[in-house]
Amino acid sequence: MxxxxxxxxxxxxxxxxxxxxxxxxxxxxxxxxxxxxxxxxxxxxxxxxxxxxxxxxxxxxxxxxxxxxxxxxxxxxxxxxxxxxxxxxxxxxxxxxxxxxxxxxxxxxxxxxxxxxxxxxxxxxxxxxxxxxxxxxxxxxxxxxxxxxxxxxxxxxxxxxxxxxxxxxxxxxxxxxxxxxxxxxxVVPPHRDGGQAQFIANAVPDCDAETLGPLLQWIVENIGEDLSVETLARRNHMSARTFARRFRAETGTTPHSWVTRQRVQAAEELLERTDHPIDWIADEVGFGNAATLRHHFARVRGLSPQQYRRRFAG
Incomplete structure (x- = not known):
């Protein structure tokens, strides 16, 4: 282009x-x-x-x-x-x-x-x-x-x-x-997924309620950790159901979808700038194994990690 x-x-x-x-x-x-x-x-x-x-x-x-x-x-x-x-x-x-x-x-x-x-x-x-x-x-x-x-x-x-x-x-x-x-x-965020909601009707929170911004930043910085709904809810001192509802209200998507996208994005960057094996990258970004990485990568990007690396590395 x-x-x-x-x-x-x-x-x-x-x-x-x-x-x-x-x-x-x-x-x-x-x-x-x-x-x-x-x-x-x-x-x-x-x-x-x-x-x-x-x-x-x-x-x-x-x-x-x-x-x-x-x-x-x-x-x-x-x-x-x-x-x-x-x-x-x-x-x-x-x-x-x-x-x-x-x-x-x-x-x-x-x-x-x-x-x-x-x-x-x-x-x-x-x-x-x-x-x-x-x-x-x-x-x-x-x-x-x-x-x-x-x-x-x-x-x-x-x-x-x-x-x-x-x-x-x-x-x-x-x-x-x-x-x-x-x-x-x-000076804009590097990537908002196309599937995010255009219009998010946020409920009015309690006056002393924290937004999820600090948690989202923590997720990005700890992308290889256990980021299940239950784990994230405990970290934010909420029940899993309340946390999932608050997460969708503030981001327009589910915790699982948001975390998956962040993991794919982290994998993209590693595929571009390193020559580490796919298994290593999968573990580093929290997918655990190459098969899971390939599944989510293909669903999000429409090509395999190997194809992505050949296209964009270097």
């Missing part, structure tokens, strides 16, 4: 566009050796575009900039029910030649209008998931996730989740180290 094109239109949402620029458009970062992309912003009719938040955009490139892009992004816009035929043609052409198509928030409706969500898992901002499912009934809309990656189509939830989806794609192409370094540069 070398060239990234972002298609913007009238009424572009500035944060939605900005989240793409932060991940893919930084032209200079001397603190690391991460890839620098040929990042171009384009529009169907170059010139001044009406903005949504009291300022306009001036875009000089036309849609020909997307014709050879490896990644074509669709910036969210205010009127997402009005679809420009030129944009839809550009999306279809990009998908047909194998480029990755990415949109988050209201931009996902453009992919649907281009006919590319048929039979695919996808998501959008939680405000619009019902409308997306109603408008494109053949799509497999997942309302409670941060992002979906189905083939060469990547869709994300709200604008902040656009950063998560972009970091997921960065991780998928360049490995955990590059994604983590990118996240550090823009």
């Amino acid at each position: 070398k060239k990234v094109a972002v298609i913007v239109q009238e009424g572009a949402e500035p944060f939605g566009l900005g989240s793409l620029v932060e991940v893919w458009g930084e032209p200079y970062h001397p603190e690391d050796d991460n890839p620098v992309f040929d990042f171009q912003v384009c529009t169907p009719r170059p010139g001044r575009l009406r903005g949504r938040s009291d300022y306009d955009l001036v875009v000089e490139r036309g849609l020909e900039a997307a014709a050879d892009a490896d990644l074509v992004c669709l910036a969210p816009k205010y009127d997402f029910t009005d679809h420009d035929p030129l944009v839809l043609d550009a999306i279809r052409a990009a998908e047909a030649r194998g480029a990755t198509i990415y949109a988050h928030c209201s931009g996902v409706f453009e992919i649907g209008a281009a006919g590319l969500l048929h039979g695919r898992e996808c998501t959008t901002h939680w405000r619009y998931t019902d409308l997306l499912a109603k408008t494109y009934p053949e799509a497999k809309v997942k309302p409670d996730v941060l992002y979906c990656h189905d083939g060469n189509i990547l869709t994300g939830a709200g604008s902040a989740a656009g950063i998560d989806a972009s970091l997921h794609l960065m991780r998928d192409h360049f490995g955990a180290k590059v994604a983590a370094t990118t996240a550090r540069r823009i």
Whole structure:
């Protein structure tokens, strides 16, 4: 992946566009050796575009900039029910030649209008998931996730989740180290799993209740230890049932799922920067044996630890 094109239109949402620029458009970062992309912003009719938040955009490139892009992004816009035929043609052409198509928030409706969500898992901002499912009934809309990656189509939830989806794609192409370094540069958490809930309705805790933040940090620092629900509940002075309920309320997922993801992530980093055997890595991150590591790694990443190492080591 070398060239990234972002298609913007009238009424572009500035944060939605900005989240793409932060991940893919930084032209200079001397603190690391991460890839620098040929990042171009384009529009169907170059010139001044009406903005949504009291300022306009001036875009000089036309849609020909997307014709050879490896990644074509669709910036969210205010009127997402009005679809420009030129944009839809550009999306279809990009998908047909194998480029990755990415949109988050209201931009996902453009992919649907281009006919590319048929039979695919996808998501959008939680405000619009019902409308997306109603408008494109053949799509497999997942309302409670941060992002979906189905083939060469990547869709994300709200604008902040656009950063998560972009970091997921960065991780998928360049490995955990590059994604983590990118996240550090823009000062966000390195990885939020796509399956996390978009919208978490936290119960109001007791005034003297601690959040789970310190415990989550302890888990990451002790990933090879016994991290069963019972053990974690005792550490937080709760019953297992209360702890599991509080954990889901604060993180949007179960303790087992969260710990498993952290263990896979720790395994990725060891696979990238060491030549230790798979059995050693499995024990180090708490899976206990290579078979269990392979099972969870394949389920989360879609490839085996050995394949991951060949792809990203060094």
